[in-house]
Amino acid sequence: MTDVVHLWTYLASSPLFGLTATVTTYVLAHALHERLGRAPWSNPVMLSVIVLGSVLLATGTPYPVYFAGAQFVHVLLGPAVVALGWPLWQRRAELRRRALPLAVGALVGGGVASGVAVGAGWALGLPTPILLSLAPKSVTAPVAVGIAERLAGVPALAAAFTLLTGVVGASSAKYLLDAMGVRDWAVRGFALGTASHGIGAARALSVHPEAGAYAAVGLGLQVLFASFLIPLVAALFR
Amino acid sequence: MQALRGLAVLLLLQAAGEGITRALALPFPGPVVGLLLLLLALNLPLLRAPVAAAANLLLSHLSLLFVPVGVGVIVHLKVLSEYAGRLALVIAVSTWAGIAATAWVTQALMRRAQAAERGGASAPCRDVDEEGTP
Numbered sequence: 111m112t113d114v115v116h117l118w119t120y121l122a123s124s125p126l127f128g129l130t131a132t133v134t135t136y137v138l139a140h141a142l143h144e145r146l147g148r149a150p151w152s153n154p155v156m157l158s159v160i161v162l163g164s165v166l167l168a169t170g171t172p173y174p175v176y177f178a179g180a181q182f183v184h185v186l187l188g189p190a191v192v193a194l195g196w197p198l199w200q201r202r203a204e205l206r207r208r209a210l211p212l213a214v215g216a217l218v219g220g221g222v223a224s225g226v227a228v229g230a231g232w233a234l235g236l237p238t239p240i241l242l243s244l245a246p247k248s249v250t251a252p253v254a255v256g257i258a259e260r261l262a263g264v265p266a267l268a269a270a271f272t273l274l275t276g277v278v279g280a281s282s283a284k285y286l287l288d289a290m291g292v293r294d295w296a297v298r299g300f301a302l303g304t305a306s307h308g309i310g311a312a313r314a315l316s317v318h319p320e321a322g323a324y325a326a327v328g329l330g331l332q333v334l335f336a337s338f339l340i341p342l343v344a345a346l347f348r
Numbered sequence: 349m350q351a352l353r354g355l356a357v358l359l360l361l362q363a364a365g366e367g368i369t370r371a372l373a374l375p376f377p378g379p380v381v382g383l384l385l386l387l388l389a390l391n392l393p394l395l396r397a398p399v400a401a402a403a404n405l406l407l408s409h410l411s412l413l414f415v416p417v418g419v420g421v422i423v424h425l426k427v428l429s430e431y432a433g434r435l436a437l438v439i440a441v442s443t444w445a446g447i448a449a450t451a452w453v454t455q456a457l458m459r460r461a462q463a464a465e466r467g468g469a470s471a472p473c474r475d476v477d478e479e480g481t482p
Contacts (some may be wrong), residue, residue, distance in 0.1 A: 128416075136412045155411050159418040166422055173423050180416035187413040189358035189406060191379035192365070195386035196403035202387075211461060215454030223446025227438055234434045240427075244438065248446055251417060252377040260375075270421045270428060271439060276414070278443045286444055292451045300454055305446030312410035322407070328450070330383060337375040 122171055128179020135161050148316070153281040155309055159273070187308075191250075194311070194330070197323035205327060212300065212324075216331035219304040223248040223275075224340060243267040245344065247275045249336040250307040250329055257337060261344050272307065279306025280313035295320040303328025354402025357395055361385045 121127050139157035146152045166176055177184070198205065205212070227244040236244075242263030246254040251272045258268035283302045292298055299321030302310035307329050315322030364385055366378030374381065389395055406413075421428070428435060 132415055133412070136415055140411075153411075155414050155418055158412075158415045159421065162415065162419045163422040166419065173420055176419060177416060180419070183413060184416040186406065187417075188362045188379045188382075189355060189402075190410055190413055191377075192358045192362050192382035192386050193399075193403035193406045195383040195390070196399055197407070198383075199387055199390045208458060208461065211454050211457030214457055215450050218453045219446050219450025222449035223442050226445040227442035230441055231434070231438045234438065236431060236434060236438070240431065240435075244442075247439065247442070250377075250380075253375075253380070256375065256377070264427075266420075267424055267427060269417065270424045271435075273414070273418045273421055274435075274439050275443050277418075278440050279447060282440075282444070283447050286447055287451060290448060290451060292455060294455065294458070297451050297455045297458065301447045301451035304450040305443050308410070309414055312414065315407055315410060330380065333376060333380050 122169065123175060125179035125182070127171075128176040129182050130179070131162060131165065131176070132158070132180045132183050150281045150284045150313065153277055153309075153313065155312070156277045156281060159277075191308070194326035197315075197319065198326055198330075201320075201323050208296075212327060213331065215300060216304050216328060217335055219301065219328075220248055220332050220335055221339075223305050224336070239264050240267065242344070244271055245340050246336055247271040248305050248307060249332050249340075253333050253337055257340050260341050273309070276306045276309025279310040283310065283313070296324045299324035300328045304332055307332065350398050351401040351405050354395075354398035354400070355406075357389070357399055358382070358386070358402055358406075361389060 135158045136154060139154040139161065142157065143149075143152045143154045162176070165171070166173065224245050224247070227247055228241050231241045231244050239262070242261040243258045243265075245261060245263070246257035246268060249257065249272070251269050254268045254272045255265045258265045279302055283298070283306065287298050287301065292301070295318045299311075299314040299318070302314045302321070303325030305328075306313075311322065311325035311329050314325035362379050362382040365380070365382030368374070368381050369376055369378050386399070390399065
């Protein structure tokens with residue numbers, strides 16, 4: 111029995127734990143997602159976060175101990191964002207032709223997402239630091255954290271809001287867009303990338319390559335617009 | 349090997365992006381600048397096959413890469429549960445509003461541009477719903 115305890119203590123504290131747990135949980139979550147016919151509500155990121163979070167809380171494992179192993183997956187996010195340039199490059203002529211609709215759509219959509227979040231939060235009486243952390247919630251996490259910092263929000267909360275926004279979009283956009291009668295893959299993907307950044311883009315990529323490419327454009331335009339405009343608009347309200 | 353070569357290219361471009369954002373104090377993350385650099389770098393035909401292989405590998409499992417950061421939510425459970433109901437409402441409604449607004453504006457502008465194109469030259473018709481049925 112003590113041997114098992116020793117083994118667990120060793121495993122739980124070594125980087126092998128976080129890495130193994132992340133990859134294994136994701137593989138299982140993805141298999142379940144496939145079994146359910148890739149239903150958006152069975153989003154594999156959401157399932158994995160729920161399972162891994164519960165395991166960490168139940169075993170009393172601190173997040174940094176988990177991240178010591180999970181970081182080996184996390185570092186690949188950087189080159190993966192660079193790689194989003196590939197589907198863009200493949201459609202460069204078409205994207206150049208549609209530059210205006212895309213830029214206007216990104217400005218309006220990003221503005222609405224951020225404005226509704228802050229406005230509704232204010233109406234419901236949420237405290238100011240939380241409102242400031244909600245403002246960049248549709249921007250990919252590393253940028254959202256930077257924006258929240260400059261607004262004097264809470265960077266860590268901004269990261270959590272970003273994740274929740276991504277999961278909400280990825281798991282429900284299909285139903286909303288179907289109800290709106292939006293059938294063009296380009297528009298569907300672009301809306302998902304604009305409002306739900308990388309997690310939305312990951313969903314779009316798994317559904318249709320054209321949707322994925324436009325989601326990458328949406329994500330990129332949000333980064334460019336939001337990092338300039340959100341601090342500017344926030345300054346006007348001060 | 350092709351994918352590994354591509355990964356080396358992507359990592360080099362990300363590193364270049366990180367260097368540029370730091371040197372110029374830009375408000376963007378390094379990988380996004382790396383993405384812009386990739387669009388320039390792909391003008392070299394030599395890089396295309398390796399980058400395609402690496403990109404397809406990384407992007408086909410993009411969801412996995414968000415899991416480690418996502419689990420970090422557990423650190424903020426206290427604040428999140430304090431305002432749980434209101435936060436859930438605000439995040440869901442604003443995300444749906446953002447998706448709807450983006451889709452509506454982009455679709456309307458694209459259709460107008462397509463109609464203008466068709467008026468001038470013979471543009472290929474790639475929209476599913478040409479007549480705008482509700």
